[in-house]
Amino acid sequence: MSARFSVEQTPLTGLLLIARKVIGDHRGYLERLFCTTEFASFLDGRKIAQINHTLTRNTGAARGMHFQREPYQETKIVSCLRGEVFDVAVDLRKGSATFGKWYGAVLSAENHSSLYIPEGFAHGFQTLCSDCEMLYFHTAPYAAEAEDAVNMLDPAFGIEWPLAITERSARDEGHPFITSAFESLKT
Numbered sequence: 001m002s003a004r005f006s007v008e009q010t011p012l013t014g015l016l017l018i019a020r021k022v023i024g025d026h027r028g029y030l031e032r033l034f035c036t037t038e039f040a041s042f043l044d045g046r047k048i049a050q051i052n053h054t055l056t057r058n059t060g061a062a063r064g065m066h067f068q069r070e071p072y073q074e075t076k077i078v079s080c081l082r083g084e085v086f087d088v089a090v091d092l093r094k095g096s097a098t099f100g101k102w103y104g105a106v107l108s109a110e111n112h113s114s115l116y117i118p119e120g121f122a123h124g125f126q127t128l129c130s131d132c133e134m135l136y137f138h139t140a141p142y143a144a145e146a147e148d149a150v151n152m153l154d155p156a157f158g159i160e161w162p163l164a165i166t167e168r169s170a171r172d173e174g175h176p177f178i179t180s181a182f183e184s185l186k187t
Ligand SMILES: Cc1cn([C@H]2C[C@H](O)[C@@H](COP(=O)(O)OP(=O)(O)O[C@H]3O[C@@H](C)C(=O)[C@@H](O)[C@H]3O)O2)c(=O)[nH]c1=O
Pocket: 052, 054, 063, 064, 065, 066, 067, 076, 123, 124, 125, 136, 142, 169
């Protein structure tokens, strides 16, 4: 029984939705974002290699769907500390019964939820308001040569983004659709 978190399985095995329990008082609140003890069963010895923070200014802007290839594959714990985003993970694990399926959840400063994204998933999000700040815990160092991505608008996945996508990086816009080569990702 976790003291500081309530951990929920999603339909994609290993992808976890974590509700952070807030300890409030007259000053405000305290919440834990990461815990080696309480996450031990799924972290399984993985260590945090880096923590990243992003600000995305405009509503409808999106980043993703990113992952790192071996030997820099990584688990991420993603939280929204300001604003509200629709956060999505796509299962790209070889041999997975849910290969190609996506799961999305609203993460916000108000709902105190995080997504635990295992290795083998691509990740991205869309802002649902302006000035969204995200905090990422990564179990691998950033390795530009190992970065890879799938296109967040690829019909092979059919991700239902809540808003029209108003803004992406040039790199994210350029990720090819993989519809015709979808099966080849599995091998
Ligand atoms: C991801 C990353 C980027 N960078 C650099 C590369 C580039 O110059 C600048 C911005 O990088 P990007 O455009 O890739 O940033 P961004 O699109 O925000 O990338 C992030 O997207 C979300 C969806 C994720 O899941 C993250 O893991 C990460 O991939 O920061 C680092 O130095 N370290 C890092 O860990």
